[in-house]
Amino acid sequence: AQKITQTQPGMFVQEKEAVTLDCTYDTSDQSYGLFWYKQPSSGEMIFLIYQGSYDEQNATEGRYSLNFQKARKSANLVISASQLGDSAMYFCAMREGRKITNTGNQFYFGTGTSLTVIP
Amino acid sequence: DTEVTQTPKHLVMGMTNKKSLKCEQHMGHRAMYWYKQKAKKPPELMFVYSYEKLSINESVPSRFSPECPNSSLLNLHLHALQPEDSALYLCASSRARQGGDTEAFFGQGTRLTVV
Numbered sequence: 237a238q239k240i241t242q243t244q245p246g247m248f249v250q251e252k253e254a255v256t257l258d259c260t261y262d263t264s265d266q267s268y269g270l271f272w273y274k275q276p277s278s279g280e281m282i283f284l285i286y287q288g289s290y291d292e293q294n295a296t297e298g299r300y301s302l303n304f305q306k307a308r309k310s311a312n313l314v315i316s317a318s319q320l321g322d323s324a325m326y327f328c329a330m331r332e333g334r335k336i337t338n339t340g341n342q343f344y345f346g347t348g349t350s351l352t353v354i355p
Numbered sequence: 356d357t358e359v360t361q362t363p364k365h366l367v368m369g370m371t372n373k374k375s376l377k378c379e380q381h382m383g384h385r386a387m388y389w390y391k392q393k394a395k396k397p398p399e400l401m402f403v404y405s406y407e408k409l410s411i412n413e414s415v416p417s418r419f420s421p422e423c424p425n426s427s428l429l430n431l432h433l434h435a436l437q438p439e440d441s442a443l444y445l446c447a448s449s450r451a452r453q454g455g456d457t458e459a460f461f462g463q464g465t466r467l468t469v470v
Contacts, residue, residue, distance in 0.1 A: 271458055279443050281398070281461035327397055331457075342411065343388075343447075343459055345397035 238262065240328050240346035248352050249318045256303070257313040257349045259328030265289075268332045270311040271343070272302065275325040284326075287311055318353045325350050358382075361446050361462035369470055370436060376465050378429040378446030386451035387429040388459065389421060392443040404429060405451050436469045443467075 241260045249255035261270065272284040287295045287302045295302040303312040315322055328346040359380045368374050378387065386405050390398035403411035404423040412421075418440075420432040429446055443466050447459040 269457070273461070279445075279464040279466065281445060281447070283458045283460065286458055325395075329459075342400060342403065347397055348395075350395075 239344035242346035244349045246350045254316045265332045271329040273327045359462035367468045373434045376431040380448040384448035388447040390445040
């Protein structure tokens, strides 16, 4: 079974509008972390935002916010006031708590959503 | 300093060549990773080092040989690669601790072309 599911291969948004990128996850762990990364065409994976499984408040970082619905196992990324520079691939990722031991860690990535901001 | 530095940025190599990819971080992270990424696909985990010891090898062919000489450096030695190994190779690092609460920082990647 997929650990992370992103059902939107491509999204378009008008400049200055808000956009929501969907992410659902699958884990039986109580402790886990959810992350969103942005990957421009240059290739670098840029960390955007983090949500811990025990966090009661939705995470926010500037124009990025994470709509965390634990019961539904979803962690959608909301980008407000889209800018042309937001055009990129966006990956949702999860790190499970039980994998975090002295033997190392593992991040599971979704298939990504390609976001295009239209002027 | 939240940088992970990868060199070279681009590499073209023949199938009989031996080359190495280098990754460096100075954030004190004790977990370091190699990922392979094909175009329009998510990164695929190859190796994880934790406290300079190889902890995860995702059944990667032996033509890829990782090395972690110290806590700041991670190398990937390449030998006798195939054209299908052409991809973006990403290095990442993170704190190695329990819980899911630490992000991975990625380098800019090395775009490898095998001819």
